[in-house]
Amino acid sequence: MNISSLIVQLLNGLASASSLFLVAAGLSLIFGVTRIVNFAHGSFFMVGVYVAYTLAQKLGGAAGFWLALPLAALAVGALGALIEVLLLRRIYKAPELFQLLATFALVLVIKDAVLWFWGPDELLGPRAPGLAGSVSILGRQFPSYDLFLIVVGPVVLGLVWMLLTRTRFGTLVRAATQDREMVSALGVNQAWLFTAVFALGAVLAGLGGALQLPREPATLELDLNTIGAAFVVVVVGGMGSLPGAYVAALLIAQIKAICIWLGVVEIAGFVISFSKLTLVVDFIVMAVVLVWRPWGLMGRPQAASRYVGMPEEPLRRASQSHAIGAAAVVALLVAAPLLAGDSAYVTVLLIDMLIAALFAASLHFIMGPAGLHSFGHAAYFGLGAYGAALLARAGGLPMELTLVVAPLIAGIGAFVYGWFAVRLSGVYLAMLTLAFAQITWAIVYQWDTFTGGSNGLTGVWPSAWLADKHNYYWLTLVFVGGGIWVLRRVLFSPFGYALRAGRDSALRADAIGIDVKRMQWMGFIIAGVAAGGAGALFAYSKGSISPESLAVGRSVDGLVMVLLGGLQTLVGPVVGAFTFTWLHDTVARSTEYWRAMLGGSILVLVLLFPRGIAGSLQQLGARIRAGLDAAAKRPPMRMAAVAGEGAR
Structure with missing residues (x-):
């Protein structure tokens, strides 16, 4: 390290900042x-x-x-x-x-x-x-x-x-x-x-x-x-501020340049590779800036946030017809592996769908009822997956115990990240969750001695009695079904109503004594535990885990599932998860250009179902019922005519 190399690196940072x-x-x-x-x-x-x-x-x-x-x-x-x-x-x-x-x-x-x-x-x-x-x-x-x-x-x-x-x-x-x-x-x-x-x-x-x-x-x-x-x-510069964007680009590019210049440094006996920080330094800067100045360096403070969007379905107990329909779906899911026969592929696909459903339901828990938009939900999925893998490999814990402990590890991550995140709103909150997820990904990606680094961890197999994929499917069905049921029960509790009150009007909720930020923080923790459970099931279903489980793509997949199914309904994330997983698998196997076909399918669904699949079907059903009720109340034409003649 010398002054000439520092000057050159700073100039290189200026060049990168211009394009950025x-x-x-x-x-x-x-x-x-x-x-x-x-x-x-x-x-x-x-x-x-x-x-x-x-x-x-x-x-x-x-x-x-x-x-x-x-x-x-x-x-x-x-x-x-x-x-x-x-x-x-x-x-x-x-x-x-x-x-x-x-x-x-x-x-x-x-x-x-x-x-x-x-x-x-x-x-x-x-x-x-x-x-x-x-x-x-x-x-x-x-x-x-x-x-x-x-x-x-x-x-x-x-x-x-x-x-x-x-x-x-x-x-x-x-x-x-x-x-x-x-x-x-x-x-x-x-x-x-x-x-x-x-x-x-x-x-x-x-x-x-x-x-x-x-x-x-x-x-x-x-x-x-x-x-x-x-x-x-x-976000660092401040939404809508062009000078802020230029200052932020300069700041991030120069910090990266300095990290490259420092290289590997030994401090107090610890060897620190600053050059590896370039993978995540921009997200670290964003997290620090948003915690210190939530509206960015040169942005303006946001007005009090108001939940803007389509009305969500009201919380009400399931009717008898809904209960019968849910029981039929559960019975079909229980019998699905038997109906598939010896096709191991169908069973594996069903396992992936169930895990995706729990992950999407956990994300919907904070996006719909709480009104908190997260772009980094994969962090908790990955923490649960790596927690299960490390507990099994390094700790020697049986699989059954890791499925209980691993979600708690993800909940600890949500406990820490959520404390900072709930103090923001809108795009700033979403980007702070993304920053935390990327920081977690970078730690996992580079900690070779503990997490396996970019190679991940292998040999994460379920217990012997679950070696049969059918048995593992039924375990996943019970675990996922129980997780979704718990999330739904929480939404029907006073806590769930408090979450919605804080989403719809934070000022009114605060006026009647609800600690909105604390409720949202608890919501983050509950959602993190559920996502961690999905991650633990995923690790055992694949037999290995890699840093891709925490990457941005996983978070985006969760967003797509929730929005595809419908943000305004409680069943939406499950419908979206099954639809997206099936589309992704079917399209990817049929053509080399599967991304275009998948993207085109999503565009068609967005244009045809602007409320999501479940939300639009629910709206259509409500219109049909309203039409039938109106027709039932309307007197027949002939009887109306006879009544008119009698009056005359």
């Missing part, structure tokens, strides 16, 4: 005006890299390369406008989480479209003509192109700032950020304003991707890697 800022600025603009948490924004970045590669190859020469960068950004902007007009414009009135589900489906579709068009191989772009060399800084070589990127960030920030403050379009954008309804009432065409803003955000993301072409290859992993970092920057 471009993506975050577009994401912040889109959210500020349309209120859509655009999960597909990282896909625009990825498409920008691929389109720039193709254009640079086709146009050729120095002029062709530099022309390819803005053309790629414009092409991505056109793609963004097309998506907004054809899809997002149809779901603006849907709850925000359903919009998130639609944009997640877009991620799957776009990824497979890129796979089909460009193939699975990494594509390394050409060096930037005129800036292909390097300059000497304190005796060290630094790429000339990176110096160019350092300048691009502030220039784009200045141009966008002037657009928003010196033009009529910018005035409308700022006004829509504050009050969209008032802008529409003044006669502004809100639809085309949203389209223009969405296209501008896509242009910035595409430009950020195109500018990365000489620095890193185009790969299919760029979308999810980029969107996570962009969300962090937007």
Whole structure:
């Protein structure tokens, strides 16, 4: 370590911050005006890299390369406008989480479209003509192109700032950020304003991707890697603040640069690898900032949160017809392995569905009744899975005991994380839960001597009497059924009613003596225990566990299950879990482009069932019953006529 290497690393951090800022600025603009948490924004970045590669190859020469960068950004902007007009414009009135589900489906579709068009191989772009060399800084070589990127960030920030403050379009954008309804009432065409803003955000993301072409290859992993970092920057800087996004990008990039510079350091006899912290340092920064300043570095404090969304089904005891239907479903599930015969595959799929149902029900417990949106619920699933595996392997505990203790370990994690999380609301709460989940994932991923690191843990087998998959299925059915029943009973208790009261009106709940934050904290712990139980069952069903069980993808899968089934119903998460697991398995086995088919299926379901599958069926049933009741009360036409003649 010396001063020259530190300076070079800091300059490298400045270059990385510019591209990261471009993506975050577009994401912040889109959210500020349309209120859509655009999960597909990282896909625009990825498409920008691929389109720039193709254009640079086709146009050729120095002029062709530099022309390819803005053309790629414009092409991505056109793609963004097309998506907004054809899809997002149809779901603006849907709850925000359903919009998130639609944009997640877009991620799957776009990824497979890129796979089909460009193939699975990494594509390394050409060096930037005129800036292909390097300059000497304190005796060290630094790429000339990176110096160019350092300048691009502030220039784009200045141009966008002037657009928003010196033009009529910018005035409308700022006004829509504050009050969209008032802008529409003044006669502004809100639809085309949203389209223009969405296209501008896509242009910035595409430009950020195109500018990365000489620095890193185009790969299919760029979308999810980029969107996570962009969300962090937007939240740390403050939602809707472009200067805040730039400051946050600089802060995170420079901290990463310093970690790389420090490398491996021995402190008080302990060896600390700061370079490994780069995997999670941005989420650590986000967690610290949100705990210290919940609205970000340059954001504004949020107003008192109000639960906004479709009405949830009222809490009522199951009717006789519902009880009969539930008993029939349980009987069918009990007999399912016998009906499947010798097909071990069907039994394994049913086990996966049941585990997914408990995981989704635990997430719904805090999302629906409590109104707390979590993007990091996989942390508790993974803690339960690793807890069971470590207790069995290192502690020598029997499986039956680990299924009791492992969920408690996940509950301890929820106890710690929930204490901080419930002090926030909205997107900030969701992103803090994501930060905690990523920190947990990084610890598991890098602690080789304890968790097995990236290889995970193997040899996690159930007891001998459960070696038969049929027996393990019935155990899972009892465990999952009991867990879901307990969650439902809790929602029918005074505690469950207090949770809903705090969700619907925190001020009124506080006025009548309910400690809302404490109730929500307890809700986090209960949900964490249930998710940990699902994780423990998962570990024994697979015989091993890996860090992927705590990754962002697991949390996103849980969100998809809950929203697909319906956030407004208690049975929704179970329906969504069974549907998503079956779709994922069926589609993945039928085609190489299973992501596109799965994403397309989710989009169709979102458009056809805006309340989720169970919620929409419930609404349809209510309308049918109301129509039948009205028809029963209406007198027959002939009797009405006779009554009229008698009156005359």
